Structures are given as C-alpha cells and as structure tokens.
Amino acid sequence: MKILEANNGALxxxxxxxxxxxxxxxxxxxRVLAKVAQSEYKVYDYLxxxxxxxxxxESINEFLKSVKSYDLAKAxxxxxxxxxxxxxxEIFPIIESCDTRFSDEELTEIVEIVKKTFPPPPEESKPEDANSAEETKSSGEEGGEPMERS
Amino acid sequence: MFYLSKIEHTLPLPAPQLARPIQEAIHTQLEKLFLDKVIANLGLCVSVYDIKSIEGGFIYPGEGAPTYTVVFNLIMFRPFVGEIMTAKLLSSDADGLRLSLGFFDDIYVPLQHLPSPNEFKAESTKSTKGTWYWNYDEQSFPIDDSDVIKFRIQNVTYPSIPLEQPKESKPFAPMLVTGSIDYDGLGPVSWWPGQEQDAEEGEEAQEEEEAAAEE
Incomplete structure (x- = not known):
C-alpha cells in the first residue's frame, strides 16, 4: 500500500x-438489502x-458565500x-481566540447567517414528536383496556 | 472530521470475483480490505469513495489470481486538533470520561481536561464507575449519558501494535483520540441553552424533566 496523498480534500x-x-x-x-457495510451504517446513524x-x-454554498467577508480559517x-x-x-469554542479576532456584533452576524442558511436541527422539533409519540402510546393503551375487560 | 485520502494498492483479485465487472469486483475487494480499519496517521477508513485507475492484471507464476494496481480514494475519519464534535458518553470512572461516536469508541477525556472545579462521585465504594460533576456557581452539573457531549479534539495518536499485551488489559486501540470539555460551550449540550430566552426555555425544560422524573 502506498499513500499518494494523505489529504486529498476535506469532506x-x-x-x-x-x-x-x-x-x-x-x-x-x-437495510440488509442495500449494499452498505455494517460499519458504514454506524457512520450513517451518527450523521x-x-x-x-x-x-x-445549495445551503452550504450559500453559507460559504456569505461568510467569505469574515476572516475565518477553512477548518x-x-x-x-x-x-x-x-x-x-456554541460558536465560542469553534473559532480560535474569537474574543480578540471578532467583535460581539460580528459573532452575532455569523450566528444569524448560520441560522438563516441552515434549517434548525431536528432537536427543536423533537418535543412535538415526543408528545405525539406519547399520545399514540396512551391511545394505544386506551385501545388495549376494553380488550382486557372483555 | 472526514477527509479523502488517495491511495495506491496492489492486490490480487480472487478468481471467483472475475465473473463480475472489474470495477465492481475491485470495489468489493477494496471494501473487504480497508473498511472499518485504521491506517496509521490516516485515520479510520469509513468508505471507498471512488476508483481512479486500475492497471495490470498479470497472473504471477504460482498464483491463481490476476494482480491489479489500483489508485483510489478512501473516506477517512480523522479529526483535526481543535475540532469540535459531539459524542455520547460511554463510561466514566475516576480517570475521566470515555466517549463514543457510534462508529468510533476510543475517545478519552482525561481528568485534567474536565471543567474545574469538578467532583467525582463513585456509584459505590467497590466499583470504579461513577459520575463526574461540574461545580459551578454553587450548583453541580452532572455529566451523564442523558445528553450528547460536545468536546474539542486535543490530540490524536496512533499507538504502534504491542508485541506482547499484558493480561486483562484493555483491548488494543490503533487510534486514540484525546478530548477536552474544559471550555465555554463544551460539555453536555444542555449546559449551554444559549441566550436569555433560550435559557428560560432551558430552565423550563429542566423543570419539566424534574417533574417527569418525580412522576
């Protein structure tokens, strides 16, 4: 095995x-039918x-365009x-020494760009899902009771 | 977190594979060879991205298979130092935390990279396992597996394979990631609900959780 290029681009x-x-x-x-290995599924499940x-x-390209004006490293x-x-x-640990490189306004702007270009993560919609899951659960229990009585 | 790495490899293609299209056969063979394996200094191979070229196909004397030289790209999991990632707690003991990404489990957050002042409470006097607490503002925040944990990559090492392993030692890990959660914004995501209004929501959520726990 010969490593030609260790870093041929980040993904x-x-x-x-x-x-x-x-x-x-x-x-x-x-999933057993797809040509995807077990280890790949683990990565998929994480992602x-x-x-x-x-x-x-498109949203990533848009984001790249809009943060161009800020002096951010590629990483x-x-x-x-x-x-x-x-x-x-949340942005604090990501940007190195960001309190000296950026003002609070600039950071707020970056956060705004992030919020605007990327849709909110599924966590924010989770409570509703949980509620609906509970509802279905309780309705299922209600449905189960009469059967037990009979 | 993920990188492409260009690699050249010479491999024999077993005869039963020859009935299939060459590209497909070599792809399968490469997956068998590299998937879910750690290559020193390159990281953990996630997937075969593409095949650039296939050359050769000689059958060497005494061999029952053609040998090809293939150039291909692999998707490697290789976190860079300073990167922020999220993971789940796998275990915690007096030495620190062990985190898991689901596909990669050898992430350690040692004692000195935990937020200070901290405190360790063991489950019982006999067991080494327990929970770490961050004592901030006269409140203690637990680090438990109820939440995903944000951490910063401190170091990535590739220990060489030991010739002899002492008995009852941990299984050998070819790639070790050291993380740190000693910074603003790091640690369990519930610690940092964000702005004022979010903070209120976070408190409400916490109260709700407590109420749920009481029930």
Missing amino acids: TNFEVLDFLRAKGASRDPT VDTAACDQTR EILNLINMRPANIV
Whole structure:
C-alpha cells in the first residue's frame, strides 16, 4: 500500500452523509438489502443525528458565500457547517481566540447567517414528536383496556 | 472530521470475483480490505469513495489470481486538533470520561481536561464507575449519558501494535483520540441553552424533566 496523498480534500459531514445515502443507506428496516457495510451504517446513524441531516449542497454554498467577508480559517468554516452553532456560546469554542479576532456584533452576524442558511436541527422539533409519540402510546393503551375487560 | 485520502494498492483479485465487472469486483475487494480499519496517521477508513485507475492484471507464476494496481480514494475519519464534535458518553470512572461516536469508541477525556472545579462521585465504594460533576456557581452539573457531549479534539495518536499485551488489559486501540470539555460551550449540550430566552426555555425544560422524573 502506498499513500499518494494523505489529504486529498476535506469532506463536510453532509458530503459523507450524501455519499452514504447515494449508496443506499436509509433508516428503513430493509437495510440488509442495500449494499452498505455494517460499519458504514454506524457512520450513517451518527450523521443523521447531526446538523448535516437536512443540509443541502445549495445551503452550504450559500453559507460559504456569505461568510467569505469574515476572516475565518477553512477548518473553522468546516466546523461551523458541521456543528451549526445556533448561539454565541456554541460558536465560542469553534473559532480560535474569537474574543480578540471578532467583535460581539460580528459573532452575532455569523450566528444569524448560520441560522438563516441552515434549517434548525431536528432537536427543536423533537418535543412535538415526543408528545405525539406519547399520545399514540396512551391511545394505544386506551385501545388495549376494553380488550382486557372483555 | 472526514477527509479523502488517495491511495495506491496492489492486490490480487480472487478468481471467483472475475465473473463480475472489474470495477465492481475491485470495489468489493477494496471494501473487504480497508473498511472499518485504521491506517496509521490516516485515520479510520469509513468508505471507498471512488476508483481512479486500475492497471495490470498479470497472473504471477504460482498464483491463481490476476494482480491489479489500483489508485483510489478512501473516506477517512480523522479529526483535526481543535475540532469540535459531539459524542455520547460511554463510561466514566475516576480517570475521566470515555466517549463514543457510534462508529468510533476510543475517545478519552482525561481528568485534567474536565471543567474545574469538578467532583467525582463513585456509584459505590467497590466499583470504579461513577459520575463526574461540574461545580459551578454553587450548583453541580452532572455529566451523564442523558445528553450528547460536545468536546474539542486535543490530540490524536496512533499507538504502534504491542508485541506482547499484558493480561486483562484493555483491548488494543490503533487510534486514540484525546478530548477536552474544559471550555465555554463544551460539555453536555444542555449546559449551554444559549441566550436569555433560550435559557428560560432551558430552565423550563429542566423543570419539566424534574417533574417527569418525580412522576
């Protein structure tokens, strides 16, 4: 084995997820049929729970365009796309020494750009899902009671 | 987090594979060879991205298979130092935390990279396992597996394969990631609900959780 290029380009989480999806990975139970290895499914399962799950190529391109004016390193932009920080405290660890490089206004602007270009992560819609799940559960229990009585 | 790495490899293609189209056959063979394996200094191989070229196909004397030289790209999992990632807690003991990404489990957050002042409470006097607490503002925040944990990559090492392993030691890990959660915005995501209004929501959510726990 010969390593020709150790670093032939970085990939965002979205790109890896997109690649796995194109290969046939999905959440449905028929996953044994797809030509995707077990280890690839583990990566897929991790990535669908991150912010990458509903990003698109267009939204990432738009984000890259709009943060061009800020003096950010490539790795920082990559990390911003992968983490989708929704407030300043989340952006703090991602950007190195950001309190000296950026003012609070600029950071708020970056957060705004992130929020505008990338849709909110599924966590924010989760409580509703949980409620509906509980509802179905309770309705299921109600449905079960009469049967027990009879 | 993920990188492409261009690699050249010479491999024999077993005869039963020859009935299939060459590209497909070599792709399968490469997956068998590299998938879910760690290559030192390159990281953990996630997938075969594409095949650039296939050359050769000689059958060497005494061999029952043609040998090809293939140039291809692999998707490697290789976090860079300073990167922020999320993971789940796998275990925690007096030495620190062990985190898991689901596909990669060898992430350690040692004692010195935990937010200070901190405190460790063991489950019982006998067990080494327990929970770490961050004592901030006279409140203690637990680090438990109820939440995903954000951490910063401190170091990535590729230990060489030991010739002899001591008995009852941990299984050998070819790639070790050291993380840190000692910074603003790091640690369990519920610690940092964000702006004022979000903070209120976070408190409400916490109250709700507590109420649910009481029930």
